[in-house]
Amino acid sequence: QVQLVESGGGLVQPGGSLRLSCAASGSVFGFGVMGWYRQLPGKQRDLVASITSGGITNYVDSVKGRFTISRDNAKNTVYLQMNSLKPEDTAVYYCYAHLTLTSTQYWGQGTQVTVSS
Numbered sequence: 043q044v045q046l047v048e049s050g051g052g053l054v055q056p057g058g059s060l061r062l063s064c065a066a067s068g069s070v071f072g073f074g075v076m077g078w079y080r081q082l083p084g085k086q087r088d089l090v091a092s093i094t095s096g097g098i099t100n101y102v103d104s105v106k107g108r109f110t111i112s113r114d115n116a117k118n119t120v121y122l123q124m125n126s127l128k129p130e131d132t133a134v135y136y137c138y139a140h141l142t143l144t145s146t147q148y149w150g151q152g153t154q155v156t157v158s159s
Contacts, residue, residue, distance in 0.1 A: 043070040044148045048137050058157070059125045064137030065148050066118040074142035075143030077114055080133035080155075085134065091122060105131075124159040127157045 050062040066073055077092030077100075091101045091111040099111050110123040120137055137150040 044139070044141065044146075046137055046139055046148055046150035048135070048150040048153045051135060051155045053156045053158065054127055055159050056127060056157055057131060058124070058127050060073045060127065060155060061124070062122040062135055062137070062138075062155075063121045066120075066139045066148065069118075069141055071141065071143045072115060073118060073139040076137070076139045077111065077137045078120070078122050078130075079138065081136065081152075082133050090135070093120065107136060124155070127155075131155060132157050 045068050046062045046064055046066050050060060050103050052060060054060050056147045074094060075094050078090040078126060080090050081087040082151045089102060090105055091109055093099045093111045093113050101109060113120045133155060134152040135155050136152045138147055140147050
């Protein structure tokens with residue numbers, strides 16, 4: 043059974059940094075696209091960044107230049123380095139991983155990121 047376990051959220055002051063990690067397990071096959079969404083209470087879940095198995099990245103405009111997504115294919119782990127954090131980055135962050143073989147998308151449990159002074 044595929045599981046995604048996230049870590050690294052927390053409380054940080056504006057201008058600070060956090061690094062999120064998400065480790066996928068339970069599949070002998072590699073994952074295709076992996077990435078991160080975020081969600082505010084009562085709002086839809088929005089894409090933040092994604093990365094293909096070949097390393098092609100995509101970011102929402104609001105985080106370009108501040109966030110960096112990366113992955114370790116050998117460990118089936120995706121990371122999100124978040125710098126110059128702003129209060130509007132406050133949200134629950136969810137990682138996802140797309141298993142190409144079955145065309146199934148899996149989600150992490152979510153981790154809270156709060157940017158506040």
